[in-house]
Amino acid sequence: MPTRTALLIDFDNLFIALWEVDREAAMRFASEPGEWLQALANSHLTGEPRRWLVTRCYLNPAGYVHATADRTERLYFSRFRPGLVRAGFEVIDCPVVTRQGKNAADIRIVLDVMDLLNHKTQFDEFVLGSGDADFTPLLQRIRAADRRIAVVSPSYLASAYTAIADQIVDFDAMTAILHSDAGTDAVDDFDGANGSAATVSEEEQQRFAELIRQRYDEATGPLNLASLAFEAARVCPNAKRSEWFGHKSFSAAVAVLELPDIKLSQHHLWNDAKHQPPAPTASPPAADVPETIALLMRALDFPRLAKDDWSPLFDTLALYAEQDHADDEEVTRWVSEKLAQDHGIDVPRGTVSYVVRGCQFGGVRLDGKTAPTADQLSIAFFNALLDRTAALGSPVTPEEEDTLADWLGLELID
Structure with missing residues (x-):
């Protein structure tokens, strides 16, 4: 029986x-809601097939973002309303209600969830699209009613979210959905006439092989399999729809190309004769991690980067901010690939996103009128971490501040 789901x-x-x-x-999220909604249901939420019985989108029609670096053009959220309606969303207008620009979306979501918990339909699952830490009591109420919970958010989340929710669809999962053709896979994998897998022309197979060989030959270090698979799916749409030419997985389709000296791991491929194996992404050895940092890793999902990796990360973010990226807005991909290329450091895009958001919460943006320095970025991120620990009710001591600053490569001035 399909899972009866409410999406807010x-x-x-x-x-x-x-x-x-x-x-x-972001534009795919706003402009193609029907596609990512299907991909979310089919690929990134576990369990039985689900029915979206309620799909509500809470939107400030006067809200906007700056569309250009000089902040002269605005992209208003109201332009996306028709597309959301066509995709079956019930759009709830939530205009600003405070001088600080806050709308009433959070309280409307809380009220609607409380109503749905008592609805005669008896929803099995609630999917909440927000990273607002204020929703923690709401998640606790949903859990107490014995309903499943999934949280969709590209932001870093309160630790309570990860403890209460059954599933987190984080930045990496969201961008996987939004940058791939997964939204159409469910209807395109088989044709209605005979149920056979989507056919792939010899020309498309050749195009796939040429792309992989080119990326492999040009690589200066290990290649991320997920990123390469997304690119291949865009260049050769039928490759994925045919279950990677019948090989069932992307890595298996790459393996049959018999690239010279190729090595494959769960997340990477590389030339064993030219490249060092990818750096492990797991936590640094416990003996090398101060207790303060270990606590932050547990409480705040603090990135599990080695101490020596933080300065290159802030330097690379500053380098990105200095350059004109009018045609390249994917800061996470650019920074992640630049770190691998220049420093041999494997930093996931989700980690870059976490740090960028932290810098923004600390008052420093990459797209400001003046490009921030690495020191300004690291200090902003440091201050944001302190604010988050205080918000959790466990502010750090001066000694712990010194430990954190040292880990991030900062030199505090008394």
Whole structure:
């Protein structure tokens, strides 16, 4: 029996979070809701097939983001309303209600969830699209009613979210949905006439092989399999729809190309004769991690980067801010690939997103009129972490502040 699901999306919260780190993903989220909605149901939420019995989107029609770096053009959220309606969303207008620009989306979502918990339909699952930490009590109420919970958010989340929710669809999962053709896979994988897998022309197979060989030959270090698969799916749409030419997985389709000296791991491929194996992405050894940092990793989902990786990360973010990226708004991809290329550091895009958001919460943006320095970015991120620990009711001591600053490569001035 399909899972009876209610989906409630805080549009402003999700769109702005995506816009600040990946504008292409943000536009796909706003412009192609029907596609990502299907992909979300089919690929990124576990369990039985689901029916979206309620799909509501809470949107400030007067809300906007700056469409250009000089802030002369505005992209208003109202332009996306018709597309959301066509995709079956019930759009709830939530205009600004405070001088600080806050709308009433959060309280409307809370009231609607409380009504739906007592609805005669008896919803099995609630999917909440927001990273607002104020929703923690609401998640606790949903959990107490014995309903499943999924949280969709590209922002870093309160630790309570990850503890209460059954599933988190984070930045990496969201961009995987929004940058791929997964939204159409469910209807295109088989043709209605005979149920056979989508056919792939010899020309498309050749195009796939040429793309992979070119990326492999040009690579200066290990290639991320997920990123390469997304690019291949865009260049050769039928490759994925045919289950990667019948090989069932992308890595298997790559393996049959018999590239020279190729090595494959769960997340990477590389030339064993030219490249060092990818750096492990797991936590640094416990003996090398101060207890303060270990606590932050647990409480705030603080990125599990080695101490020596933080300075290159802030340097690379500053380098991105200095350059003109009018045609390249995907800061997370650019920074992640630049770190791998220049420093041999494997930093996931989700980690870059976490740090960018932290810098923004600390008052420093990458797209400001003046490009921030690496020191300004690191200090902003440091201050945002302190604010988050205080908000959780466990502010750090001066000694712990010194430990955190040292880990981030900062030198505090008394």
